Amino acid sequence: xxxxxxxxxxxxxxxxxxxxxxxxxxxxxxxxxxxxxxxxxxxxxxxxxxxxxxxxxxxxxxxxxxxxxxxxxxxxxxxxxxxxxxxxxxxxxxxxxxxxxxxxxxxxxxxxxxxxxxxxxxxxxxxxxxxxxxxxxxxxxxxxxxxxxxxxxxxxxxxxxxxxxxxxxxxxxxxxxxxxxxxxxxxxxxxx
Amino acid sequence: xxxxxxxxxxxxxxxxxxxxxxxxxxxxxxxxxxxxxxxxxxxxxxxxxxxxxxxxxxxxxxxxxxxxxxxxxxxxxxxxxxxxxxxxxxxxxxxxxxxxxxxxxxxxxxxxxxxxxxxxxxxxxxxxxxxxxxxxxxxxxxxxxxxxxxxxxxxxxxxxxxxxxxxxxxxxxxxxxxxxxxxxxxxxxxxxxxxxxxxxxxxxxxxxxxxxxxxxxxxxxxxxxxxxxxxxxxxxxxxxxxxxxxxxxxxxxxxxxxxxxxxxxxxxxxxxxxxxxxxxxxxxxxxxxxxxxxxxxxxxxxxxxxxxxxxxxxxxxxxxxxxxxxxxxxxxxxxxxxxxxxxxxxxxxxxxxxxxxxxxxxxxxxxxxxxxxxxxxxxxxxxxxxxxxxxxxxxxxxxxxxxxxxxxxxxxxxxxxxxxxxxxxxxxxxxxxxxxxxxx
Numbered sequence: 001x002x003x004x005x006x007x008x009x010x011x012x013x014x015x016x017x018x019x020x021x022x023x024x025x026x027x028x029x030x031x032x033x034x035x036x037x038x039x040x041x042x043x044x045x046x047x048x049x050x051x052x053x054x055x056x057x058x059x060x061x062x063x064x065x066x067x068x069x070x071x072x073x074x075x076x077x078x079x080x081x082x083x084x085x086x087x088x089x090x091x092x093x094x095x096x097x098x099x100x101x102x103x104x105x106x107x108x109x110x111x112x113x114x115x116x117x118x119x120x121x122x123x124x125x126x127x128x129x130x131x132x133x134x135x136x137x138x139x140x141x142x143x144x145x146x147x148x149x150x151x152x153x154x155x156x157x158x159x160x161x162x163x164x165x166x167x168x169x170x171x172x173x174x175x176x177x178x179x180x181x182x183x184x185x186x187x188x189x190x191x192x
Numbered sequence: 193x194x195x196x197x198x199x200x201x202x203x204x205x206x207x208x209x210x211x212x213x214x215x216x217x218x219x220x221x222x223x224x225x226x227x228x229x230x231x232x233x234x235x236x237x238x239x240x241x242x243x244x245x246x247x248x249x250x251x252x253x254x255x256x257x258x259x260x261x262x263x264x265x266x267x268x269x270x271x272x273x274x275x276x277x278x279x280x281x282x283x284x285x286x287x288x289x290x291x292x293x294x295x296x297x298x299x300x301x302x303x304x305x306x307x308x309x310x311x312x313x314x315x316x317x318x319x320x321x322x323x324x325x326x327x328x329x330x331x332x333x334x335x336x337x338x339x340x341x342x343x344x345x346x347x348x349x350x351x352x353x354x355x356x357x358x359x360x361x362x363x364x365x366x367x368x369x370x371x372x373x374x375x376x377x378x379x380x381x382x383x384x385x386x387x388x389x390x391x392x393x394x395x396x397x398x399x400x401x402x403x404x405x406x407x408x409x410x411x412x413x414x415x416x417x418x419x420x421x422x423x424x425x426x427x428x429x430x431x432x433x434x435x436x437x438x439x440x441x442x443x444x445x446x447x448x449x450x451x452x453x454x455x456x457x458x459x460x461x462x463x464x465x466x467x468x469x470x471x472x473x474x475x476x477x478x479x480x481x482x483x484x485x486x487x488x489x490x491x492x493x494x495x496x497x498x499x500x501x502x503x504x505x506x507x508x509x510x511x512x513x514x515x516x517x518x519x520x521x522x523x524x525x526x527x528x529x530x531x532x533x534x535x536x537x538x539x540x541x542x543x544x545x546x547x548x549x550x551x552x553x554x555x556x557x558x559x560x561x562x563x564x565x566x567x568x569x570x571x572x573x574x575x576x577x578x579x580x581x582x583x584x585x586x587x588x589x590x591x592x593x594x595x596x597x598x599x600x601x602x603x604x605x606x607x608x609x610x611x612x613x614x615x616x617x618x619x620x621x622x623x624x625x626x627x628x629x630x631x632x
Contacts, residue, residue: 053628054630098508098510100508106503106504106507106508109500109504110504
């Protein structure tokens, strides 16, 4: 889920301001997410205590790019480790151990496997960090007292308006979607 | 959620009641099986030894399907899985075909002197496997021939004496009586378990008693232990003992991994076929196939892991009595073609082709992949058994009739159960979770 925060976090301006709307039920949230998406708003995210079915579709989320990074890392790990072993054991310093051919493929498999998996794992984790804009020590979302309940029983949509004009437009839109409570948050502490 | 009840109403009772169709399937299977039995009788007259090995191959294949199905059902109960409820019944049906093995094991018990050569057989022929140093009389015409030669050839052979000593040390386990008793015990346990799991689950269709689910979850833990033990020892007895001097501690895991992959592939293929005939409807949808595909992929990798673990240790250690297994199958033998096919077709190609989420959610691709892996599983069982029959024999009609007999009778029993069973456990309290299941 954390990847979604990227949508809200990518356009970090000097002064980050947020419009946070609370919804009473997951159904209301999904309906509202559809409207926000259709309104063409770019920097926004949805926060729920548990995975809500149909939300990805309502938000129009595209499949993550992370898999591509992981796959490339796996290929690099595979080719790199094969090349390394073949060069070291087969060419640069061939050493016969236990009567085995120095460049035997059977002996390479565990190392090639480990290097590929390790590189893929690290790339996936740190790729996720990069995509999500982590590490990030503070976010205006946490200025809201209501937002603490997001891990319990509350459903939110947060929008990061780019202009003052958009801020008003977004607030009205969220209100029309049936938000039970709307807050304006900024990076400089406190509810505006 | 509202979406769940919508989906529930999409599936009609007709779509879950195969009834006459399943009965028709059962009769076709029994006809094929009957033809297979006839063919097998002829095959036994033509070449008793070859037929015995072919029969073991077919029997091991059917057992692996039963074991895979038992494993699938037990592990879903144990892990209280919600997603799999709508596909569990089909697995229960495959598991409930296990009583067929009670009949199918009998020919194996009769044919065992043709296949296994243990201490006390006194020149009753070596299986070619035992003869890495005497590769000349492989491809024997008949057991009698081979045994006559074996007796002469090894009369004063110190290797032979060593071989006999090894067999003597294992004789308390590897003997005809022990083999027979154990085989009956394994098969009886699986037959009971398969029928028990289906019956209990079917009772829940009517009484909707949620306590049944809790009870099955509690029971599945000890049952899985007995399952694991019987599977491992069956693999030792039936496949590893083909070469009694050879052993591999991971062999049971290896056999299990193939069986677990096969049942996921079979569930994909069989539910897709059922859908094609208008059954199941939306009860099994792309979300379930995605998960079945993931597990099939995972167990395919696990099979490779087990297979390679065994190969690498033996290759590195290079101890003669361990290497015999690969000496039969690896470079320089005719069977190396099949070994390479398994590396490429049971692992490398499907690993690359089935990795993507897109492919697993595209049912045409997933169906082809699952069907291919089933073929590879058959090849894997063939690879386990047939190199011990002879240095090289191409696939023959003898294999085919054995396969028809065993699979025909087994699938016939599955069809008979299916004719009086709903295709989805409608009384399971987790059913709505499974119907509304989505991959996130």
